[in-house]
Amino acid sequence: MDRARRVTLATVASALGVSRATVSNAYNHPERLSPRMRNRVLHTARELGYAGPHPLAATLSRGRVNALGLVHGAPMSFGFSDPAAVLFLQGVSEVCEREDLALVLIAGGPDSAVARVALVDAVVCYCDVPAEGGLATIVERGLPFVVVDGPRLPGAGHVGIDDRRGAEVAARHLLDLGHTRFGVVAMPLLEDGREGTADLERQARTRYRASRERLAGYREAIEAAGHDWAAVTVEERSPYGRDAGGRAAAALLARDPHPTALLAMSDELALGAMAAAADAGLAVPGDVSVVGFDDVPAAADAHPPLTTVRQPHREKGRLAASLLLRPGGVHDDEHHLPVELVVRGSTAPPPAR
Amino acid sequence: MDRARRVTLATVASALGVSRATVSNAYNHPERLSPRMRNRVLHTARELGYAGPHPLAATLSRGRVNALGLVHGAPMSFGFSDPAAVLFLQGVSEVCEREDLALVLIAGGPDSAVARVALVDAVVCYCDVPAEGGLATIVERGLPFVVVDGPRLPGAGHVGIDDRRGAEVAARHLLDLGHTRFGVVAMPLLEDGREGTADLERQARTRYRASRERLAGYREAIEAAGHDWAAVTVEERSPYGRDAGGRAAAALLARDPHPTALLAMSDELALGAMAAAADAGLAVPGDVSVVGFDDVPAAADAHPPLTTVRQPHREKGRLAASLLLRPGGVHDDEHHLPVELVVRGSTAPPPAR
């Protein structure tokens, strides 16, 4: 079976009595060979069952593997369950497709064994890691990379949105509608996986950039309107799914009086929150308004359609990938994409007293 | 800048005056070295800014890259827009994650330039290609592979479902409810991208296995109930999205009398069809019943929730990946996963005359 010596470029060369360089040229630089020779080579190769230069070996000399890596903060399989991540992936893959690049999904996070050895030319880090020490593996490998939605790192590109402003706009929308009692359906603030109400002290220690910024945005808007932030309950749940949103909202709505407006840090959380409201016998937006963040496709399809902050997920993916392909290498500059409030049916003035 | 000779394993070796083998061992076989030597090596490496053995080179000697490839029939970016494909990907990625493998998304289909050179140990083909000549590139490269939802190929594994039975069950459900006038919302039958009503002749030439089998299933059930298949309109649309389903359904529902039951070949098509029905002023399921295929998450969330044929997408992904990792290599055997009718709210008896 495998005893049979693998047929390599050298096999073909010696079968024809030509040099290896010639065989190599037949594949990579046809114009340097006489058509006759080229045909002989290709023909013999076919006869011998030689499938062409081994990509790995070729790559070793050339120094390029023609692949973009993508590392996820959360487990990779989660990546596919989060619709926002899927849109992002779609953006990245569009660029890869156009540029004839493979897209390598790197499991286990930025410091996994896979990240250490994955065969890629550059990597997109779609994760919100702590600024210090995060991505150490990637940095050490010396690969060009861009961080999306995460911290700014020296030498790396950065793509993100203005989370704070997005959150602020969402909160202001509810304030404008006349709401005064708010609850926040929060993504994790720290890595400890704790669930529950996050007090001011915990809020101050928030490690994830997105969570921190969105929280800050809510707060700014609410305080600017003259309300007391300390009166706003922040319910933190983990991980990111609808379930989490449902549990957080259930806790918020069980309070008396319950908030009339829920600020959800993502659409998935918001969608879960809407379901929880229904379970609690509350109408959205009649009894309680909900605003999300992300504008994933399911937001528009929800009942009622979800008011949310749109961010250009696909565009973020495209941009991140493009930055890595720029001729001059990665400049460590920052790209902020626009956010926009999309008002739909899940928000309304608070119920009359 | 790059003038500075890259620091390689040899650099470290000569800096220490030891052999390259020793440095290599420090990383790969610590137990073969005295702790003292190992520390010296690691320390010097760090000092020199050596990030460890170049994965590419390591891989060349070892012969394994620790990566699984995934090739898509449709453009890769489509892959992410189809929720069924996303679930499948999730399944594959779970296995990759568990096994510390990278997951390489190969753009441009099974015969693209990327497929020719992608650095992978084995590949999952998630595509319905013609049995003859499809996947030629993969076959030539001699990579182990498994085909999902496509044709059986010698030497390759196969994972699929019983599409025919699934379709049959769906149709029988509608028949049991008393329906007699059917319309089929079809995925593409041929590669020509044609849209419109597919007559019997075109149906007979169907190239895609899934389309062919599902059509056959519908037909068997309907004929078994004593109805005339020729009276069933098959509306083919391309590509696979909701829009396509909407357009097909609009055409079907514009007929007079319109069908009271729509058999959609996928949930995305079905969801589009439901929207089209609403646009046409028809109630689902009051005026028209709709049944899908796939049971994607959005099916249960739809209004009304969609009756559909469930297939285990995630499980398919897991199985396909697992087959490639089996110690003995890929056995060319066939794995059929179960399908199951899920009755929800989109089907009901036809309206009274």
Add this chain to the structure above:
DNA sequence: GCGTGCTATTGAACCGGTTCACCGCAGCGG
């Protein structure tokens, strides 16, 4: 008949490691 200019082909170095048979040497039992 000879220098010139091409083109087709080649040899050797190189990409950056891994592996394995082998060897020197320290410690140990006798």
Add this chain to the structure above:
DNA sequence: CCGCTGCGGTGAACCGGTTCAATAGCACGC
């Protein structure tokens, strides 16, 4: 003091190509 064992370390072959300076062969102009 000797031979044996086993550990720590080494040299050389190998993985499968690419690249580039050099060369051989040939037509051409003069």
